Amino acid sequence: MKYRQREGWTHRDLLRLAHPVTGEPARRALFDLVCGRDAELAELPLYRAFLAANATSDVASWVRLIGTAGLSWEMLPDAALTEPDVWAALLDRGLPQTALLRQLPRLTRLGLLAPMSSRAAAVAAQLTDPQRLAAARVHPVNVLVAARTYAAGASGRSDRTWVPSAPIVDALDAAFYAAYGAVRPAGKRTLLALDVSGSMMSPAGGLPVSCREASAALALVTAATEPAHAIVGFTSAGSYRDAGLTPLAISPRQRLDDAVDAVSNLPFGGTDCALPMVWAREQGVEVDTFVVLTDNETWAGRVHPHQALAEYRAATGIPARLVVAALTPTKFTIADPADAGMLDVSGFDAAVPGLIADFSRGEV
Template sequence: MPVGASHIRVAGRADGRKVRVGRMQRSANMARDPLAAVSTIVTPQSRPIPGRTDQVRNAAGGYVFGKDLWRKLEDFLILGTTGGTYYVGADRLTAENADVLFQAIAEDGPRVVELLTAVSTARPPRAPKQRPALFALAACYAKGDPDTRLAAKRALARVARTTDHLAQFFGYYKNLNGKATARGTAPTAGRSLRTALGSWFLAGSADDVAFKACKAAQRRTPQGERFALRDVLRIAHPVADDERRAALFGWIAGNVTDDRAREALPAVDRFLTARAVTGVAEAVRVVTEQRVPWEFLPDAMLREPAVWDALVGTVGMTALLRNLARMTRIGTLRPGREATRRAVDRLTDAAALRWARIHPMDAWLALRVYASGQARPGPRADRQTWQPVPAVLDALEETYELAFGAVEPSGRRLLVAVDSSGSMSYGAVHVGGSPVGTPYEVGCAMAVMLARIEQGGAHVIDVDTSVHASKVTPRTNLREIASWRPSGGGTDLSLPFTWAAEERMAVDGIVVLTDNETWAGRRHPAQALAAYRRSVSPEARVVVAAMTAAGYSIGDPEDGGVLNVAGLDATLPLVVNGFVRR
């Protein structure tokens, strides 16, 4: 039923004439009988639905469905808490999500480990940052029961895949289960922790571990403390399972010569060759002739434009996307340069993009990071700036276009509703320390991708306290979105369903991109969805994509036709595709 339809109705009389029963008479009747205002069909969002005990009050004052413990935890693992939300600051949001994590560990620690491992290892990635999963793993190890610690130990090498990840895990663990010292905090290094750290050195082949060790033998913890693999090896005392691994352990510890390590481990040989480079010409030679990874080169060489000129053609596609800003900052990529032409050629190679499985979302994020012209990789890092090269920006737009090559449409009709209320304009979503846009901009970008994938089968609207025509089309230029601003005002997320009912728009799926801070509607979204299904499309499915880890959703958890997802998930179009196809 349309929102306004309950204000005026037509009643029949015995003489055949019809009279209009207006709002005043209806209000008078309700005043005489307050119970007449209690309805499970139409309930203002400022009050919970009668009989539902699973609703909570959101930060805007409206009532929504509280997510269960495990959905809240999954949101935290995907979204993290950096930056907070429009209504909740980062400190409070972090504390609330930490409480969720510890409660989940107490309830079922091994399940926590299973969930964080699934989020961390998903391909394409589900989480833009690894830190929430590493923090959760450290908490499992510090606060879990024996079964939880055993599961965490087995998962460590899969979740902490690099030296940097291991340093973050170690730092979080010290905070959660360390002991105070004159210099700060020291870890409680019992047998269990030693075997867990040792498992990191035993996962994969000896040369695989050597490659990781060569890429980064030393990092810093989240607290800024020095973290060296040599020190970890001395704490862990892992037992080598073959001669090559024994040579690796001895080399890391300083007890095996470089020559012996070179003989046993190809990664070490390539690394030592790269580290022996003393000049730019030599660095270019080892890159072009021996194809050494860029991470093996001395830091001084990675500040040289000519070295990156050589690396443009050898680094992987993902590494190329991630280092465009660096290459621009140091001068390798400039307008009219040969290196810029070669980078553009690679970024617009459709076959290479398909082989590297570059997703349209990956390309969009790379474009927004590069176009931002700024980054701060860590809280203690200096702010970096660069002047984006127009040809590279153009190439990244083509990268985005080409990345759709292997994506198939669902073949279903979709309505995509982007929350355009004031809270969606708060702050910026950050990727790699660079601002990529507000939640509204990110929502619009996802809407563009869905519209493009569905090839005309998707209609997009904006929603605040009314429905607005969206600027999104399948051919929307991605640069345009940066200049868009949400309509602002309050939030009524029942409107996508009410509007679709009023328009008699029969769709198979409705996607809502929001922060779930709804409060202004005369009925709850779940009630409006039920009415839409009754009157228009009985089998309609709904995907609610949350932009923040607020712990609640407009989606009814008891409704099997509603899917709650969270964050900058590059697989969102595929999730929508698969869910509405069922």
């Protein structure tokens, strides 16, 4: 009822592969229903409510079924999702945090988030609730993407527009920082190396944020959640190809726009992906995970990154790992396919920060 298929796979496909057996009447009725057999609907009150909702066009009936049966928005017919009263009922019952983030434009178009309204105040309070953000595992990057999309007043995927509500814009700004508590730290000594070139103003993976803003956001999150970290930028040590690394003053107490300023207007150099390991070895810095964030520039200078990583491991005895993330989708290869401690990431979405952290912990 809520998720009827994903990528062409249905619940029926899953049951046919798994062949589950149960003696519970309600579960047996559910399996029968999914597989197209006669089912005892008396055992499935939620499904009966779903059928009732999809058999009517009466707004009052939809509102009643939301309240009495607990139907979620995914279970309702498309016509119901154009009705302000339906969404008011869904809000009253409680929208999950991630669903609320995605539905802000629709709620605004329907007039439910007008400035100074009690509804807008309630939604703003939910958006900034650290406990709700943590329980839903909403990463700050998720909030950032939602904030930029909402503030734009238009969707890049359709011609729909809305006038952003100021209390919601402010709430999304605050929610970015409140979501730090939702991040599961890798717990590793992390060196984050940022491309600071002008091309970082290009969009990150087709999202409404630039590569520069995405990298600055990840730097802030790293500073706020990883006890042992260092953040450096690829800057010029003379010519573009004669690149070096410069420590960046990024603090977890900074705002995102301040962090963006910290990585802007620097004398940028080439993104030599071997430099972080060379620099750490020369400076005697102990690092468990090296992370390089760039737009799509990934090249090697005097030494290849996998060789620099091997030399760092040999010199320090640390089984260090390396992640190179090109935030705009591009074809590149830095990682040695035979080295499980190296990872290439091409493109960017809200799942990338978690992937990097999981890899750093050795869980990927």
